[in-house]
Amino acid sequence: MTKLANDFLWGGSIAAHQLEGAWQEGGKGPAIMDFATSGSATTPREYTKTIEAGRHYPSHEGIDFYHRYKEDIKLFGEMGFKSLRISIDWSRIYPNGDDAEPNQAGIEFYQSVVDELLKYNIEPIVTLYHFELPMNLVHSYDSWKNRQVIDFYLKYVETMVEALKGKVKYWVTFNEMNHIDPQTEASDMFTYILAGLKYSELEGNKKEILAVVGYNMTLAGVKATRLIHQLDPQSQVGCVFGITPTYPVNCDPINVLNAFKEMDRDFYQIDAMCYGEFPKYKLREYADMGFDIGMTEEDKQAFAEGKLDYIGMNYYMSDVAHYEGGDDDEESLFGGVQNPFLEKSKWGWGIDPIGLRYLLNYTYRRYGLPIIICENGLGAVDEVGPDGVVHDDYRIDFLQKHLSELKKAVEEDKVDCFGYLMWGPIDLVSATTGEMKKRYGFIYVDKQDDGTGDLTRTPKDSFYWYKNLIETNGEEL
Structure with a gap:
């Protein structure tokens, strides 16, 4: 019977802008998320033009991983992590994005992080773009609307692959670029965190701009894949996509079709990176809309030569597609409606373990490539108990149910x-x-x-549960 592989990569994922802090240390330049204020479930984050006095910008300190990474990695090692996905902040390497020479202090920081991971036999998986675009590339080049940014990105990619060659096997070119979608009524949040652009402030044909941005990021991804393979033929290159399975509200054929369309829009970039060409259906769609994405013959060659080795999937929730008569239903994060058959997190995300199994099956049968789940988890309000510990049985329950479905996908669905x-x-x-x-x-x-707290690290109950899970390779859920 098929089982999880003995070398199955149990671990976790983090992103530089969400935990490093030290936003003005070590030669780092300003990046787009440095201008994102704090918010809440009911109050959206704001993305300011400058750093405004009296506003709280949480990325400036994060959790101070920049100074505490050895302490944190030691804890991951204690848990028995087999892998950790990290991201490199582009603005630590090229502070302005278009600098002639890289910032050596930034390179050395990430070399030290990788060395620390290897010290504990933790396989580093390195993401090269996780919402960390140097702000100068927005101000001076209009972000990913400008193909010059592709060249700057490739220069940065080459710098980091050369710096970490022989130590990093798994590379990720982009995280969740699929949220740039010209068929969706976009929000400022997704266009900003991906490209530093506010949808509400785009001038001209907004959907065409998103088509160009999405195309240029996709092209950058395949060019980076080709480049990494050339620089280090032993490497494995993937791209990570945030996919939300979308269900029809019922078996009315029009609702089934609408659900297919809403879900399938997230896959055109994966198609482009796996099949060796930008999808013809997308080119026809753009032609009908009068969009010019600027595809060249050289681009076509890059798509043919820059195919992925594996696919990374981020899965948090499923969705129900909009349907006729459903205008009053409660909306979900990605524009669908809430599923009445599911429990929701405190942030309104539908909890759907079977959706993970469905997504794994759907993606594997479409592409036939190895898949790694790069993000999954439960955002919750944790309370420290009288004993000084968070007793997070709700998190353990969430993970047990999702991992049970992952195991079924591997063992039963192959x-x-x-x-x-x-x-x-x-x-x-x-x-x-x-x-x-x-x-x-x-x-x-x-x-x-509010920024208070002494940054002390304390294991929760789930720490020990996950440690045992890794020790038993998933046998003891």
Whole structure:
């Protein structure tokens, strides 16, 4: 019987802008998330033009991973992590994005982080773009609307691959670029965190701009994949997509079709990166809309030569597609409506373990490539008990149910899934709301939404549960 592989990559995922802090140290330049204020489930984050006095910008300190990474990685090692996905902040390497020479202090910081991971036999998975765009590339080049940014990105990619070659096997070119979608009525949040652009402030044909941005990021991804393979033929290159399975509200054929369309819009970039060409259906769609994405013959060659080795999937929730007569239904984060058959988190995210199994099956059968779950987890309000410990049985329950479905996907459905990386294994700043209150971690960090707290790290009950899970390779859920 098929089982999880003995070298299954159990671990977690983090992102630089959500935990490093030290936003003006070590030669780092300003990046787009440095201008994102704190928010909440009911109050959206604001993205300011300058750093405004009296406003709280949570990325400026994060959880101070920049100075405490050895302490944190030691805790991950104690849990028995097999892998940790980190991201590199582009603005630590090229502070302005277009600098002639890299910032050596930034390179050395990430070399030290990787060395510390290897010290504990933790496989580093390195994401090269996780919402960390140097702000100068927005101000001076209009972000990913400008193809010059692709060249700057490739220069940065080459710098980091050369710096970490022989130590890093798994690379991720982008995280969740699929949230740039010209078929969706976009929000400022997603266009900003991905490209530093506010949807409400785009001038001209907004949907065409999103099509160009999405295309240029996709092209950058395949060019980076080709480049990394050239620089280090032993490497494995993937891209991470945040996919929300979308269900029809009922079996009315029009609702089934609408659900398919809402879900499928997230897959055109994966198609482009796996099949060796930008999808013809998308080109026809753009042609009908009068969009010019600027595709060249050289681009076509890059798509043919820059195919992925594996797919990374971020899964948090499922969705129900909009339907005729459903205008009064409660909306979900990604524009669908809430599923009455599911429980919701305190942030309104539908909790759907079976959706993970469905997504794994859908993706594996479409592409036939190995898959790693790069993000999954429960954002919750954790209370420290009288004994000084967070007793997070609700988090353990969430993970048990999701991992049970992952195991079924591997053992019963024969999906090639080679790892599970829980999002935010240590409490960090939420990308969507800017909160510390929304906690995911196995490790509690004494940091509050107003910036107070001494940053002490304390294992939660889930810390020991996950440690045992890793020791038994998933046998003891």
